[in-house]
Amino acid sequence: MDLTYNEHNQLALQDIPLTELQETYGTPLFVYDENHIRNQCRRFHQSLKNSGVEYTVSYASKAFSSIQLFRIMNEENMGLDVVSDGELYTALKAGFPAEHIHFHGNNKTNEEIRYALEAGIGLFVVDSLSEVDRIDALANGPVDVLLRVNPGVEAHTHEFIQTGQEDSKFGLSLLHGLALKGIRKIEASRHLNLKGIHFHIGSQIFGTEGTTATIKKVIHWLNDHDIHIEKLNIGGGFSIQYTDEDVRYPIEDAIKEITDTLRSVCEEVDYPLPELMMEPGRAIVGEAGITLYTVGTIKDIPNTNTYVSIDGGMSDNIRTSLYDAKYTVKLANRRTEDQLIRTTIAGKLCESGDIIAKDISLPHVEAGDLLCVLATGAYHYSMASNYNQMRKPAVVFVKDGQHRLVIKRQSFEDLVANDVM
Ligand code: LLP
Numbered sequence: 001m002d003l004t005y006n007e008h009n010q011l012a013l014q015d016i017p018l019t020e021l022q023e024t025y026g027t028p029l030f031v032y033d034e035n036h037i038r039n040q041c042r043r044f045h046q047s048l049k050n051s052g053v054e055y056t057v058s059y060a061s062k063a064f065s066s067i068q069l070f071r072i073m074n075e076e077n078m079g080l081d082v083v084s085d086g087e088l089y090t091a092l093k094a095g096f097p098a099e100h101i102h103f104h105g106n107n108k109t110n111e112e113i114r115y116a117l118e119a120g121i122g123l124f125v126v127d128s129l130s131e132v133d134r135i136d137a138l139a140n141g142p143v144d145v146l147l148r149v150n151p152g153v154e155a156h157t158h159e160f161i162q163t164g165q166e167d168s169k170f171g172l173s174l175l176h177g178l179a180l181k182g183i184r185k186i187e188a189s190r191h192l193n194l195k196g197i198h199f200h201i202g203s204q205i206f207g208t209e210g211t212t213a214t215i216k217k218v219i220h221w222l223n224d225h226d227i228h229i230e231k232l233n234i235g236g237g238f239s240i241q242y243t244d245e246d247v248r249y250p251i252e253d254a255i256k257e258i259t260d261t262l263r264s265v266c267e268e269v270d271y272p273l274p275e276l277m278m279e280p281g282r283a284i285v286g287e288a289g290i291t292l293y294t295v296g297t298i299k300d301i302p303n304t305n306t307y308v309s310i311d312g313g314m315s316d317n318i319r320t321s322l323y324d325a326k327y328t329v330k331l332a333n334r335r336t337e338d339q340l341i342r343t344t345i346a347g348k349l350c351e352s353g354d355i356i357a358k359d360i361s362l363p364h365v366e367a368g369d370l371l372c373v374l375a376t377g378a379y380h381y382s383m384a385s386n387y388n389q390m391r392k393p394a395v396v397f398v399k400d401g402q403h404r405l406v407i408k409r410q411s412f413e414d415l416v417a418n419d420v421m
Contacts, residue, residue, distance in 0.1 A: 001033045001287060003374075009335035011372055013290075014401045018332040021403060022292055022370050025394050028312030029292040030381050032406075034072065034399035036288040037377075040251075041076035044280065047252045051259035054275040058102065060236045061087045063281030063378035064289070068397065068406040070094035079122070081236075081279040085112045092119055102146070102279075106169050113138050125198045125233070127171060129178070132185045132192060139191040146198040146233055146277075147172065147186060149179040151214045153201050171199065174221055183227055196274060197222065200235025203282060206247055208254050211237070212261040219262070223269045232274040234258065238283035242375045243326045251283060282378040289377020291316065291393075292332065293356075295369040296348070306343045308365055313347015314354040315390035317376060318383050321353045329357050331365060332372040338363035345371065349388045381407070389415050 002014045010017040013033060021031055041057075048055040058079030061070070070091050073080060079100040082088045091101055102123040103116045113135055116124065124145045126132055135143055150171035172178035186194045197218060201210050211234055222229060241248050259276065266273045293310035300306050319325035329345055340361035347354035356373060365371070384392045391410035396403050 001036050001290075003033075003290070003372075005335050011330060011332040013398050016398060016401065016403055018292055018372055019370055021396060022294065024403070025396055025405065026409065027292050027294045027370070028310070028316050028393040030289055030316075030376065030393055030395040031292060031403075032285070032289045032377055032395065032397050034288075034397045037069070037072060037285055038076055040284045040288065041073070041078055043251050044255070044278070044284075045077065047255035048259070048276070051255060053259050053262065053273060056231075056275065056277045058100075058277065058279040059284050060279045060281030061091065062382060064285045064380075064382050065090050066381075066395065066407055067094040069285070070096045074100075078284075079279075081281075085109075085115050088112075088116060088119065088121070098122070104148075108134075110134060110138060117143070123195060126182065126186065126192070129172070129182055129185055132182065132189055136189040136191050141191065142193055143191050144193050144195045145186060146196045146231060147179065147182050147194065148198040148200075149174055149182075149218065151199050151201065151217055153210050153214045153217065174217070179221075180225060183225075194229070196229040196231030196233060196277070198233040198235065198277075200279075201237065203237050204239045205237040206239050206249055208257040208261075211254075211258055215258065215261050216265045219265045219271055220269065223271045228272065229274050231277050232262070233277035233279065236278065236280045236282065238280050240282055240286040240375055240378070243328050245326070284378075286378035287375050289375070289380065291373045291376040291380065293345075293371045293373070295365050295367055295371060298365070298367065305359070306341060307346050308343055308362070308371075309346045309348055310356065310371060311348060312393065313349040313356065313390070314351065314385075315347070315349060315387050316384050316393055317347075317356055317373070317380050318385070319379060320355050320357065327357045327360075327376070328374040329360055329362060330372045330374065331363060331369060333370040336363045345373075349390065386410075386415060391415060
């Protein structure tokens with residue numbers, strides 16, 4: 001991301017001082033570098049093209065859904081992964097081509113299935129045995145599906161964002177014969193066409209060990225059961241760097257290891273090379289986004305901690321309280337060589353756990369200073385809430401040195417729009 005201190009010692013994104021964005025749009029504010037988002041999409045495409053395998057890369061819209069973003073995804077030749085009727089609605093509203101959308105979810109409602117069928121989406125990712133019956137009953141013609149399997153592989157990441165272990169609500173497990181039952185049920189259905197297999201072992205995974213082990217396991221399993229597929233969807237999960245402690249694992253290296261593994265295991269058992277599908281979310285938008293906050297109250301508790309409170313909190317960043325996530329925070333309105341002090345950045349919501357960054361090192365800050373939290377582009381706005389009747393912040397995109405509003409800040413009227421008077 002093109003974020004540097006300018007000649008006035010202010011942090012600037014593509015030469016726009018963040019203070020200018022603060023003055024124009026107010027804080028809290030989500031700011032995305034659109035060039036960075038587009039570049040991430042292009043890196044996926046380029047690496048997959050270089051590998052020579054047939055592929056589709058889709059954006060996992062749960063990371064951040066917005067009409068303007070979905071238009072960019074379409075321009076960058078990305079497919080779209082949705083998990084709810086709301087995400088599908090937003091995508092269709094953006095004019096996203098339905099045939100490039102696939103629908104996930106462990107409990108799709110009949111209304112969602114009907115809506116997706118009417119819209120003409122490309123694929124359903126079937127997650128349970130009963131879903132086969134429900135889609136079959138609701139469809140009037142052929143429906144292409146992938147079956148989500150639970151491969152029984154544990155990814156090295158936070159347990160709440162791990163999904164591939166045996167004891168999971170997602171997919172049908174290979175081990176217990178449920179996946180095979182799912183395949184046979186799809187084959188016996190009237191309308192469902194089995195196009196392939198899907199797995200997703202977790203999110204923010206460092207390295208490719210878990211993914212390549214799963215690819216091998218799945219291809220062997222398919223071969224052993226004489227199941228032929230056109231598409232293998234390996235989910236998302238590519239990690240990003242929140243702090244210097246996160247090791248950077250380049251997309252290019254990950255894709256090379258994944259495609260090399262796929263090729264070699266298919267050659268080994270003489271299995272036809274399937275089209276490789278992937279659906280990254282965090283890796284597309286995570287590092288492209290930052291959050292700006294204005295500092296308010298400061299409390300120095302002698303020999304204990306300094307609490308710096310900002311004008312947002314767990315309503316726009318739930319990840320610290322939910323996953324004990326770590327962030328890099330920068331003082332954006334001035335650069336100082338002052339000594340760093342132990343600081344905790346607290347939100348303004350009525351809960352002790354409302355912390356954005358605990359025990360970080362920051363120079364002395366004052367009320368009115370502007371703070372910038374890095375790598376908040378994925379799972380922040382999309383997980384925002386109205387707790388304490390906080391209004392969801394605005395979202396701004398910066399492209400080629402120009403900024404534009406893509407989501408307005410919620411108004412007070414928005415907060416009571418659904419209340420019956
Ligand atoms: N595909 C499936 C089926 C998924 O469940 C997910 C994420 C993705 C793709 C995209 O994964 P990514 O590339 O973004 O890692 N709220 C958590 C993350 C939950 C991820 C849920 N599924 C967080 O803030 O870290």
